[in-house]
Amino acid sequence: MPEIDSSNVVRLPEAVSRPAGDDSSPCAACPVRELAVCSALDGHELDRLNAIRMPAELPQGSTLFDEGAAADYVYNLTSGSMKLYKLLPDGRRQITGFVFPGDFLGLAHDTEYVYAAEAVKDSALCKFKRSQLSRLFDEFPRLESRLLSMSRDELVEAHNQMLLLGRKTARERIASFLLMLSRRAEELGVPINPINVPMSRNDIGDYLGLTTETVSRTLTRLKNTGVIILNSDRKIDVADREALEEMADGF
Amino acid sequence: MPEIDSSNVVRLPEAVSRPAGDDSSPCAACPVRELAVCSALDGHELDRLNAIRMPAELPQGSTLFDEGAAADYVYNLTSGSMKLYKLLPDGRRQITGFVFPGDFLGLAHDTEYVYAAEAVKDSALCKFKRSQLSRLFDEFPRLESRLLSMSRDELVEAHNQMLLLGRKTARERIASFLLMLSRRAEELGVPINPINVPMSRNDIGDYLGLTTETVSRTLTRLKNTGVIILNSDRKIDVADREALEEMADGF
């Protein structure tokens, strides 16, 4: 059990998310300093960003925002992991992405969020008022530049996911998914074998356009063919990475 | 037959795509002036953009660039329509998007295009050397800002497409597709009924994660239920738009 309040309500208001002016440079110790938008800024600029930064924490399973809610804030994940999803009226769900430390979230169309965001694990974020951040864009074009670059990367990923959802078999989807987790872990500098799989089978299914059962069956088959080893604690050992890579690419 | 050279090779080199310095302000007459990146610029800035602009034409069916090719140029479509796609080694294809006048294309990961681009209809484009355009970004931050905004919109669309590919039925996909075409036509100020459908059934299938046959059957069913009227010349009348909208949203 984490020491974080585990009620299912977002702990955003005043108490937790006040401007971080008291702490002169929390970013210095930030584990994702080099990955996030912040990497575009130097010391002075970082201070300016930090002045409008509000730290926020979010316990596992709680919702940061719903699709269609007023998009007044944007966020940067510093620890934990989250999922973004869209719903159809009858409850069908598509997880459009998982968010890992260093990732930016809070994309909006106009003034509304276009997806919901929920914590997969206990998470910590930097929260920024959208209006304040965009004022900073005018001052530091490199910040906007960095954000454009991150959006481009997101778009590349989105296109890969379309290929996956539109054309790949269940086996290929699972292989791609495992490699994505592995790649992200590597970027974050955490151990990549076994792969840490923080999300449920149901989440995986909703991300890959499959049902829970198909995810489970496909993983079992990969285990039986000796490509992976399934541990009981949401960790997966990759026994034959090359096989996994060929599968993922549709060979 | 168009008067454009119909060989299956891109007509990009010198002859056609020289800097447009001779024509003092071709943008003034541009039909997509207000839709494209250019809308961020005023007269003087537009001149500067125009100085590095190279007009290009592309006949139907020809490839502008392949996935993985060196991404030295970016483009803005001014007329016609194009498709962007990714391939799996065995030939499975996912069309990740259709491109209409005013749209930007040429997204790259690093230095390589991440999708192929092919003309669905005879097309005309503004071509820019990536390096020159990014120098202009430093001078005119609003240009980059505009591009970020367009990327954001693309990302929103990409998320919607993931929901479609991962969770919608064939009928819902077709309905969503028709409404997308209708919406784009409206933005461009062209007649929206009947909907002009420039792409083949096969292209539609590869965009929606379906086969040609399923696209055809589903359209036939929509026709039989009186929701649409299929004309023989790639035009589709929407008889019951409300029904189509409910279908698209999964109601």
Place this chain on the structure above:
DNA sequence: CGGGGTGTTGAACATATTCAACAACTGTGG
């Protein structure tokens, strides 16, 4: 006319889904 591409329709089939039961694991309270 005749031919290639495009679109439609039918029948058999396959992959993944649905429905159902059960197993494993987690955390809780007695």
Place this chain on the structure above:
DNA sequence: CCACAGTTGTTGAATATGTTCAACACCCCG
């Protein structure tokens, strides 16, 4: 510390949606 309840994950059997394979219709152009 164990029993129990709830959640998560696995497995099986029947089913469905969309695919595959095949034939044919259409239509624009030559």
